[in-house]
Amino acid sequence: MKFKSFTLAPLALAVALSACSEKQSSTQSAAVEQPKSAPVEVVVNQNKEFLDYIDSIAKDVLQRDPFSATSLGVTEEYVGQSFNDKISDMSQASVEHEKSENGRLQEALSMYDPANLSGTALTTYQLLKNSLELGESFKPILNGAFGAFSYFTPFPITHISGPHINLPRALQTEHPLTSEKDARDYISRLSAVKEEFTGLANVIKKDMEMGLLPPEFAVKGAIGFIEQFLSPSSEQHPLVVTFAARLKEGSDLSQEQVDELAAEVSEIVAARVYPGYEVLKDSLIDMLANASKNAGVWDLENGKELYQLALKNFGSGDKTAEEIHQLGLAEVDRIQKEMAAILKAEGYETDDVIGTYNKLSEEKRFLYDNNDEGRQKLLDDLNSQMANITDLLPNILVTLPKAGVEVRRISEFEQDGAPGGYYTPPSLDGSRPGIYWINLKDTADWPSFTLPTLTYHEASPGHHLQVTIAQEISDMPILRNLIWYSAYGEGWALYAEVLAKELGLYDSDAYGDLGRLQSELFRAARLVVDTGIHHKQWSREEAIEYMHGAVGGSLASVTREVERYSVWPGQACSYKLGQITILELREKARNQLGDKFDLRTFNDQVLIHGAISLPVLVEKIDTWLADQA
Template sequence: MTFSTLSRAILIGASSIALLAACGNNRAEEAAPTETSAPAASPETTAEMSEDALLDQIIAESTKAYFRAHPRNASYANLSAEDAGGRYNNRFETPGIAGVEERRAVAQRLKDRLAGLDMDKLSPKHREMAMILTAQDADLAELYSIADDAGYVLGGSYHSPYVFNQISGLHVDLPQFMTQAHGLSNAADAEAYVERLDAFYDLFMGDIEIFEANAGAGVLPPDYAMEGAINNAARFIAGEPEDNILVSHLAGTLEELSVENRDELVASAVAAVETSVYPAYEALLEMLRRHQDDATHDAGIWDIPQGDDLYAALAKVNGESERTPGGIHELGLAEVGRIHKAMEARFEQIGMTEGSIGDRLAALTADPEQLFPNTDEGREELLSYVRELAEEADDVMADYFLVMPSIGVEVVRVPEYAEQGAPGGYYLQPAEDGSRPGLYFINLRDTATQPKFSLPTLTYHEATPGHHFQLALAVDDKQTPLRVRQVASTNGFAEGWALYSESLAEEVGLYADDPYGDIGRLRDELFRAVRLVVDTGMHEKRWSREEAIDYMVANAGMEPSGVAIEIERYSVWPGQALAYKIGMLKIQELRAAAEEALGEDFDIGAFHYQVLRDGGAPMPVLKERIQAWVEDGGPAPELN
């Protein structure tokens, strides 16, 4: 997954502060303007402009307004202060409900200005950009209308109403942001870093305000999510301020940079952690503990006001599907059955014929031959193996893509402080200026959760040709405005592409001599099909957490402890997990239709180029794009 719930809750868009990645320098140091949206051009000016030029102007102005309202996303992209509408690296977004209203106003202003365009006067390229920017407007409006009517705020990752939970929220997001996204190249960057530490308390109090308002409207995370958030927050401030990762990260980086006033800056950071960061976490803990006894054990959002309607809308937005939750549930059951049959053949090939599919997967997962030692040496061995997989995939995929990313990907370990609630792997895209590569994170809290046969598929999903190809190629594409490339990478597209990439790896022979790895591929596809069942099971069919765990253990062959983490994630991010399988099926459907229509003229590289150009596209726009390409004969692009 592209992750940053760090916020992936996605990135991209108002609900996710982070699919973008960052690097450090002093690019963000000019004074920031105070307005939150740029003024529209005068009537005299716009009357003389072509419709394409008007759209270009709208995008340019709205991009600066967006990054002024979302300074963390500006850091992830490592924008210049000019491109971001002013200095941003010393501040966070406006806290609380006022900040939510500000960011929604910025989005509404863009929507209003785009509505004034004459789509018939736009060139094909500009028309598609306008379509990308507006593709989810109606679905998002429906989603937020439901929450507004019920009196709560969708302030969490992936439009979740749960602002703090066991996997996401400021208590998780901000430390990861500060250590992974805030650029540190000189003393000025370090001073801005300390200013952001000083701002922790106000930002936390803003989200505490949202949490309290939602609680008053009858919205609380499930009891296990509350407990997880409490444990995470308490663990983060268990040590002395001077030993906290927020201080040690700054100190270590400044030592590498040989900054002269390092000691003074580190002392300022310690003071900020003492007076802002720790009090913020303490205030959060006080609030969570005060509400803890009021939380229920219900796993689904059907339990909150208008929860059934909200879930249907979330399934549409996060899954980019017109299927009903009930229809998605049936699709999941059918896919589980189909994949079980495919796995049966592979298991016979390696001589495992006894027991259910789930039993055999569990046995293979526990096989010592498939496990790396749970030691520092074993973790390094695992990372080396994954790096070899990524390099091999790069070599093979060059024959199936017309354009390869110019920016590489690095395989790194999930920070130890974040391991407990983090997924098995995730990806952060390169800095917009290319100064920092893509990062493929592997969770090594316990190497038993990363058996060898599972790692090829995880690598093809997160790195090559999955998230890394999609997002690094988007960074390479400077002809398409950044804001368009951001919006294009919807949850459904990004995760659908990554899962399609897993099947592409099998198609091009990366599993040809590795039946165990192919079982890993099928296991992961099964995992995504099971997600359709358990996500809709909890939120639409009112399954308990335990019922969902039992179903996943029985059908996906995973350890109960790992399954519990997954189920609890789906519980607090309703609908997010639907995107993977539904998106994959849509891309495969579009490819099959193109192959049938074009016959021998079908070029797989040209198809992939169309899918990934401009950063991708929301699924309705992608469908129109591929259909137009097919009608034009499926030509290869003219590349410089």
């Protein structure tokens, strides 16, 4: 899920069986959540007034962030202007606007009394209040990466994130290409790259002045990405080749018209895109001279404060970095013991669980050929797994997803720095499905028994299920589609791996279950490594050594993960912190409801409010349990 000021991810909602659902209109739910002393009419009116105000904020945001409007699939009429022909303002003035917007919105929010709100309006108020207040804390210590509502990374440019990666990705996968107008909009967007990347270079200069320097390897990686991006001739660049292929397939234009437009795109790439990337590259070369030799943010001027805020943003609650570190160590030990039990049952040596697992992962019977045929076989197997899980979803949920999901390979030009797999949501208008992306640079990274769990995490019952259910919410503000709560979203996806186990998908697949445990082990080790890097001041090499020893897998894949944690401090902790919270809430509900506990209803309750922070999720589940009593 990619971002400029926001990390995009549609929100999740499901129908509650026994309690009032936010899928009802605010008017319907007002009678349930309103204070007894407040007249119903007052609550209803304030709900509408508040949601109308939030809608106006969303339109302003989408005007400033055109790619988010494209990604969501909203209309020009809704936004109030065209957007498919524009890219975001990346200047320092835009950063300052984000900071001032944070304060302005906090002041505006204070004009509303949450006692007079209910349903979706109340939840939105709670979330925005928390998000804006956290943003206020980040304001003095961040620059280019600051967002009025959200935090993801301290650095606007790294080897794996930033506009230099996100912009060409969005153009190739999300920009519509069904007509000549779409093609002209594409060209218009490319034409703006030089100016905006020049502004971004100035932002990087300001970051350097503030001492916000990524690790040296991250700067080198970003430079390497740009050099690879600039290496093809303009005629052969993916921005041109993909454009021509998509336009030919998706429009009624003749081959001659497609060729003429592709020639224009090639000219713009040479005249505007390449020079813009060169400017950005020069700024990164300047940064490299002073880049940090350390992997963690602890050596930044406000590094300790930054990391504690990052952990809070990603679901730590009241836990300290040291407590999270120790939690991770305990979880690693527990999961390794469960893996040992499976290996023993299959006749393998268990004194060295990870060493045995590594050897198992290298057995030819579990590996795909590292060629086009092998990669296609891997993709076919993933599609088969997604089809199998679909039939079982009624066993764990009442509300089922409607939008489709496709699995696609991460493009070759970005696979070196990309994660192993990730998910991008469908557009709200239904024109683009959810996409489950997988990195196939080296098929040895994916022994066949590891793939089912990845599928259940990224597609269903993980991210795709959560996201598509959310799109059925009738009164969910568009703005909340622009704010991603990682501990909730990633926590649900990791919890989904548990649900897959409970559905019996591993009952006759011991090796698949071993892959599931290794996946959970991976997330547990992230608690150790993330806090190790940013709290205990581990070096990049120390973190790689621990991670590789604790979880196995290829050294190359572990290295990519550790380098990711270095530039996204705290985010790697969100998976396990979110999963643990959901499992604790489920156990609480099971204990309180006894024979009345229903897994399908509970899971719907976790999803019913859309993407929310963990403190708000806890509050919502507690309210539901009180209603059941």
